[in-house]
Amino acid sequence: MENGSQSRIKTMSAAPKGDTTPKGTNIVWHDASVDRQGRASQRGHRSAILWFTGLSGSGKSTLANAVNAALFEQGIATYVLDGDNIRHGLCKDLGFSDADREENIRRIGEVAKLFLDAGIIVLTAFVSPFRADRDKARGLVEAGDFIEIHCAADLSICEERDTKGLYAKARAGEIKDFTGISSPYEAPESPELNINTGNQDLESCVNVVIKQLQDQQLIPAPHPPVS
Amino acid sequence: MENGSQSRIKTMSAAPKGDTTPKGTNIVWHDASVDRQGRASQRGHRSAILWFTGLSGSGKSTLANAVNAALFEQGIATYVLDGDNIRHGLCKDLGFSDADREENIRRIGEVAKLFLDAGIIVLTAFVSPFRADRDKARGLVEAGDFIEIHCAADLSICEERDTKGLYAKARAGEIKDFTGISSPYEAPESPELNINTGNQDLESCVNVVIKQLQDQQLIPAPHPPVS
Numbered sequence: 001m002e003n004g005s006q007s008r009i010k011t012m013s014a015a016p017k018g019d020t021t022p023k024g025t026n027i028v029w030h031d032a033s034v035d036r037q038g039r040a041s042q043r044g045h046r047s048a049i050l051w052f053t054g055l056s057g058s059g060k061s062t063l064a065n066a067v068n069a070a071l072f073e074q075g076i077a078t079y080v081l082d083g084d085n086i087r088h089g090l091c092k093d094l095g096f097s098d099a100d101r102e103e104n105i106r107r108i109g110e111v112a113k114l115f116l117d118a119g120i121i122v123l124t125a126f127v128s129p130f131r132a133d134r135d136k137a138r139g140l141v142e143a144g145d146f147i148e149i150h151c152a153a154d155l156s157i158c159e160e161r162d163t164k165g166l167y168a169k170a171r172a173g174e175i176k177d178f179t180g181i182s183s184p185y186e187a188p189e190s191p192e193l194n195i196n197t198g199n200q201d202l203e204s205c206v207n208v209v210i211k212q213l214q215d216q217q218l219i220p221a222p223h224p225p226v227s
Numbered sequence: 228m229e230n231g232s233q234s235r236i237k238t239m240s241a242a243p244k245g246d247t248t249p250k251g252t253n254i255v256w257h258d259a260s261v262d263r264q265g266r267a268s269q270r271g272h273r274s275a276i277l278w279f280t281g282l283s284g285s286g287k288s289t290l291a292n293a294v295n296a297a298l299f300e301q302g303i304a305t306y307v308l309d310g311d312n313i314r315h316g317l318c319k320d321l322g323f324s325d326a327d328r329e330e331n332i333r334r335i336g337e338v339a340k341l342f343l344d345a346g347i348i349v350l351t352a353f354v355s356p357f358r359a360d361r362d363k364a365r366g367l368v369e370a371g372d373f374i375e376i377h378c379a380a381d382l383s384i385c386e387e388r389d390t391k392g393l394y395a396k397a398r399a400g401e402i403k404d405f406t407g408i409s410s411p412y413e414a415p416e417s418p419e420l421n422i423n424t425g426n427q428d429l430e431s432c433v434n435v436v437i438k439q440l441q442d443q444q445l446i447p448a449p450h451p452p453v454s
Contacts, residue, residue, distance in 0.1 A: 034292075034299045042302065065261075072261045075269065077304060079345040089367075090337040093330075103320075110317040111338055118306040118347065140316075 039119030045076050046218045049112045049141060050123040050209065053134060053188065054151030055180045056166055057158035059197035059205075063151060064125040066206045071121060076219055079115055081108060082125040096177065102133055109137030116145055121218070129179045131186040147212060148191040153198030155180050266346030272303050273445045276339045276368060277350040277436065280361060280415065281378030282407045283393055284385035286424035286432075290378060291352040293433045298348060303446055306342055308335060309352040323404065329360055336364030343372055348445070356406045358413040374439065375418040380425030382407050 040046045050067065052060040064080050071078045087094075090107055094100040105128050115122035128134050138146040158180065159167040170178035177183040188194070193212055195205050213219045267273045277294065279287040291307050298305045314321075318334055321327040332355050342349035355361050365373040385407065386394040397405035404410040415421070420439055422432050440446045 034296050038299070042299070069261050072265070072269070077346075079341070081341070085341060085344065089340060090334060107317060107334075111341065113316060114306070114308070114312060114338065115342075115345070117312065118342070119304075120345065120347075 036117055036119055043077060043119060044220065045121070047077075047116050047119045047145075048121050048213070048216070048218050049116055049137075049146050050121065050149060051112075051128070051134065051137065051146060052123065052125045052149045052151055053128045053191075054153065054197065055155060055158045055185055056127060056178075057161045057163050058151040058153040059202075060125040060127075060151045062202065063149075063195070063197060063205050063209070064123040066202055067209045068123055070206050070210060071213075071219070074219065076121060077119060078121045078123065080123045080125060081111060081115075086111075086126075102130075105130075105133040105137060109140050112137065113140050116141060121213070127179050127185070129183065129185045131188065134188065144216065147193065147216075148188050149193045149195060149209065150188045150191040151197040152187070152194050153196065157198035263344055263346055270304060270346060271447065272348070274304075274343045274346045274372075275348050275440070275443070275445050276343055276364075276373050277348065277376060278339075278355070278361065278364065278373060279350065279352045279376045279378055280355045280418075281380065281424065282382060282385045282412055283354060283405075284388045284390050285378040285380040286429075287352040287354075287378045289429065290376075290422070290424060290432050290436070291350040293429055294436045295350055297433050297437060298440075298446070301446065303348060304346060305348045305350065307350045307352060308338060308342075313338075313353075329357075332357075332360040332364060336367050339364065340367050343368060348440070354406050354412070356410065356412045358415070361415065371443065374420065374443075375415050376420045376422060376436065377415045377418040378424040379414070379421050380423065384425035 036047060050064070052064050054060050061080075061082050064082065068078050068080050086104075086108060090111065091104050094104050105126065108124055108126060108128075112122045112124055128137075134148065138148065162168055166175060166178065167181065169175045170181040175182075179185050193208060195208055197205055210219075214221045263274060277291070279291050281287050288307075288309050291309065295305050295307050313331075313335060317338065318331050321331050332353065335351055335353060335355075339349045339351055355364075361375065365375065389395055393402060393405065394408065396402045397408040402409075406412050420435060422435055424432055437446075441448045
């Protein structure tokens with residue numbers, strides 16, 4: 001990191017001498033470089049939204065966090081949005097009615113767009129069962145910015161795992177409208193990635209996502225092996 | 228940026244041999260470093276919320292964007308939240324009733340907290356006239372994470388500038404509940420910074436903010452002059 005005590009002055013131009021407007025109001029603001037492109041140039045990678053979708057227990061959060069860690073080790077700016085940091089904060093006013101679920105995904109899409117604009121590779125890990133809601137999130141950004149990753153574990157495997165005990169409760173009727181049991185999951189028709197997180201080990205799932213980012217030239221390609 | 232194709236494997240441990248649980252479900256996840264502290268160590272700076280508050284025309288956005296540019300030139304990860312990227316996106320469902328204004332600031336506080344957690348210095352530039360709403364945003368994070376910056380230009384100067392023509396409309400009764408004219412502005416009682424953005428030039432205002440970040444050891448101090 002360079003010391004910018006001199007260079008930062010270059011970012012603004014004071015009002016010309018003799019100008020009688022109030023001080024500080026006639027600034028010519030050179031902000032062209034402090035945008036998404038400028039951040040990408042400075043950081044050496046581009047930003048994107050990695051939208052993980054799938055049944056409860058399909059491994060969305062596990063995979064998103066593993067990809068996050070892999071990218072972090074490469075010095076790439078990332079962030080994971082998931083139930084832990086969204087449902088208790090930004091969306092704590094929302095319940096699980098159809099309208100509230102839709103609003104939940106809408107806000108997540110808007111926040112993901114802000115992170116995208118900030119030059120961050122943002123990973124969202126929510127069931128997001130409805131195609132229309134996911135497509136609205138996709139529609140907020142440009143083509144190529146939105147990478148939909150279907151964590152396509154079979155329902156039987158998700159239910160067998162039942163990592164949070166939710167399937168048992170749903171089968172017992174203690175949870176209404178539970179995706180896969182009493183509410184539909186609309187699988188993506190043409191996601192950028194379709195990963196069988198039911199049978200494929202985590203490391204190879206991570207590698208599939210990383211390769212996608214490299215292929216889209218969002219992050220640097222690996223160095224060729226030394227021969 | 229290093230090639231992490233080998234190093235990322237270190238971030239997870241596969242299930243022990245002989246384990247019969249489904250693949251990918253018994254991962255020991257070493258995520259301790261992919262948190263705020265880990266990001267700070269990697270980037271060489273800490274994160275914070277810089278909450279700019281003040282009357283319309285007081286220079287909040289101008290100052291926030293100038294600080295943003297100065298920090299960007301030092302390689303510091305930053306982002307500005309303002310009306311342009313919030314009111315047309317995350318908060319486009321909200322109007323200007325008391326309840327909606329409160330919800331607007333609540334969401335901005337929650338989003339700022341996410342950026343803080345992501346290791347970003349996030350700058351928010353909203354009038355945010357009510358003390359209680361700002362204090363709620365402050366209460367979401369730890370002491371030291373929230374830096375309230377009062378852009379304390381006199382109302383007369385803001386109205387004279389009237390950069391968006393809003394004061395004229397408010398005086399004509401075309402805008403109801405306009406802060407400073409027909410709705411109160413509750414100045415912060417003990418903000419971290421109180422800057423006279425009415426009479427002080429932009430460059431010196433920027434320097435005051437930068438010095439505060441250096442003094443709080445959020446960003447590196449400038450190199451001492453070579454003697």
